[in-house]
């Protein structure tokens with residue numbers, strides 16, 4: 001397996017202080033004191049983190065810069081999903097063999113505590129994957145110079161990527177051939193007028209998961225097609241942060257004003273929660289509008305944010321895995337329906 005973890009996610013944004021405020025004051029992120037792995041000198045860049053989640057925010061004052069042009073077309077969007085990898089040369093060799101554009105070849109970055117190897121390859125839409133390989137004596141991400149904190153969000157569980165129907169197989173092959181990931185889950189949601197296909201590629205050992213979602217061929221419209229059109233191309237639809245206490249995390253985040261997609265009471269009336277769940281725990285799930293589901297390995301609890309910026313594109317998810325390794329089919333459908341309902345409210349305005 002070539003990917004060991006999500007190293008960082010970089011957003012291109014128009015108003016950096018505002019997005020930073022959202023992540024810090026709404027979601028509990030902190031500023032990092034220094035950035036060694038980010039080399040951009042043309043842009044304003046800020047690194048924020050929470051436990052093992054690193055977010056880079058970049059903006060540009062120059063309206064003619066590439067960053068500004070891309071933000072003017074897509075709105076704030078996820079530009080880079082950076083992976084820590086075990087063998088960067090092997091990944092680059094696989095990417096070349098697959099015909100992927102190498103944006104930056106392997107090079108070394110020096111900083112006061114050691115060396116990392118870095119390279120960047122193109123991926124879906126305007127997005128790219130930076131690849132980071134730490135040399136063996138560097139442990140625990142010192143290039144990010146951070147302290148672990150007590151905030152509830154722990155790591156990036158998965159990203160979901162909206163892709164064109166015709167490209168779905170191509171992107172599955174991209175992650176299989178370049179990174180050695182395997183298809184671990186598949187689910188289709190079909191409604192009367194729309195639909196979504198989803199395929200998850202990942203690795204059990206490292207807990208890496210990439211969810212590829214596409215519109216369904218032949219349906220008149222789909223929220224995935226709307227995403228692709230609003231995003232000016234294929235892109236990251238949501239980022240999921242894991243926590244070991246979703247009740248505490250969501251209470252905290254909701255108290256700070258971040259809004260999440262609503263779920264109707266009927267969902268909870270019909271929900272088949274385990275007998276072992278105390279009534280107070282059931283009530284908390286219902287009050288916070290947290291979704292419950294299972295896969296063959298265990299349970300998972302999930303909640304999805306409303307959009308946090310001006311375009312109906314990316315959003316965030318928080319989830320707690322209680323043994324589940326993949327996804328629950330009920331929650332995939334529920335998310336699709338909730339987003340559909342939220343979008344129809346926005347279009348009605």
Ligand SMILES: [Fe+2]
Nearest residue numbers: 160238240317
């Ligand atoms: Fe998700």
